[in-house]
Amino acid sequence: GQNIDQPTEMTATEGAIVQINCTYQTSGFNGLFWYQQHAGEAPTFLSYNVLDGLEEKGRFSSFLSRSKGYSYLLLKELQMKDSASYLCAVSHNTGFQKLVFGTGTRLLVSP
Amino acid sequence: GAVVSQHPSRVICKSGTSVKIECRSLDFQATTMFWYRQFPKQSLMLMATSNEGSKATYEQGVEKDKFLINHASLTLSTLTVTSAHPEDSSFYICSARDSGHTDTQYFGPGTRLTVL
Numbered sequence: 001g002q003n004i005d006q007p008t009e010m011t012a013t014e015g016a017i018v019q020i021n022c023t024y025q026t027s028g029f030n031g032l033f034w035y036q037q038h039a040g041e042a043p044t045f046l047s048y049n050v051l052d053g054l055e056e057k058g059r060f061s062s063f064l065s066r067s068k069g070y071s072y073l074l075l076k077e078l079q080m081k082d083s084a085s086y087l088c089a090v091s092h093n094t095g096f097q098k099l100v101f102g103t104g105t106r107l108l109v110s111p
Numbered sequence: 112g113a114v115v116s117q118h119p120s121r122v123i124c125k126s127g128t129s130v131k132i133e134c135r136s137l138d139f140q141a142t143t144m145f146w147y148r149q150f151p152k153q154s155l156m157l158m159a160t161s162n163e164g165s166k167a168t169y170e171q172g173v174e175k176d177k178f179l180i181n182h183a184s185l186t187l188s189t190l191t192v193t194s195a196h197p198e199d200s201s202f203y204i205c206s207a208r209d210s211g212h213t214d215t216q217y218f219g220p221g222t223r224l225t226v227l
Contacts, residue, residue: 033215042117042204042218043155087154097214098145099206101154 004102006088011108012078020073020105022088030093034062034073037085037104046073046086075107083109114138115207117219124195125227131191132222134205140185141207145216146178149202161188195226 003025012018024032031050035043047055049064049071061074073086085106089099114137124130134144142163147155159180160168167180179191188207192199202223206216 031214035218040202040221040223042221045113045215045217048215091214097143097208098157098160099216100157103154 004088004090004100006086006102006105008103009106009108011110014078014080014109014111016078017074017076018078018107020075020086020088020107022071022073022102024069024071024088024090024102026069026090026092026100028093029066029090030097031091032062032064032071033089033091033099034060034071035087035089037087039084043087078109080109080111083107113209113215113217115205115217115219117205117222119222120220121223121225123225123227126196127194129191129193130195130224131189132203132205132224134188134190134207134219136186136207136209136217139207139209139211141188142185142210143208144182144188145206145208146180146188146190147204147206149204149221155204158190192224195224197226200224200226 005023033048034046036046037043047062054063059076064071085104087104088102091097116135118133144161146158149155157170158173161180161182163182169175182188202221204221206218208216
């Protein structure tokens with residue numbers, strides 16, 4: 001089976017740094033994605049990790065440890081527009097490489 | 112690049128009617144597209160995987176006769192909700208897998224379906 005866990009909600013202050021954790025238990029792991037979703041909109045792609053380590057992309061970074069079944073998304077220099085849900089999704093090496101999503105973390109950035 | 116469109120963005124229909132939703136990859140070819148449903152404050156639930164030129168693969172608990180999927184070309188997949196009921200009201204989102212870019216799934220803007 002598949003089990004993906006994320007905190008339900010987090011709050012942070014504008015300009016701060018926040019780390020959103022994701023743990024997973026799955027078979028046939030083929031990579032982990034992070035998506036951002038604003039209310040009423042579709043998810044937008046943020047990052048992809050398939051090997052252990054840190055991937056940095058501007059203000060956003062994502063880390064993966066396959067042995068621990070653990071990933072985090074790091075957001076630096078938070079802005080008000082970063083208030084959104086952040087979805088962790090695991091890709092499976094089935095023929096279609098479908099994604100299984102976590103429940104998402106709602107991040108609220110306050111002034 | 113990697114733009115996925117979805118049409119319509121919003122639809123309201125009467126109970127018992129059918130609704131067709133289109134999903135297009137605009138600047139890449141997608142042999143595989145996915146259809147998700149999302150209820151308020153919940154995460155995305157995969158309904159089915161759509162493969163160009165073959166039958167769709169449905170997730171457990173999703174009725175294939177109610178949610179008809181057709182993947183007629185490398186850039187178009189359609190989802191038809193047949194005999195819609197109020198409990199089918201939801202946010203339907205498609206994604207297209209870009210096999211040329213780490214198999215990343217890019218999402219369409221979603222279709223909000225309201226069944227009266």
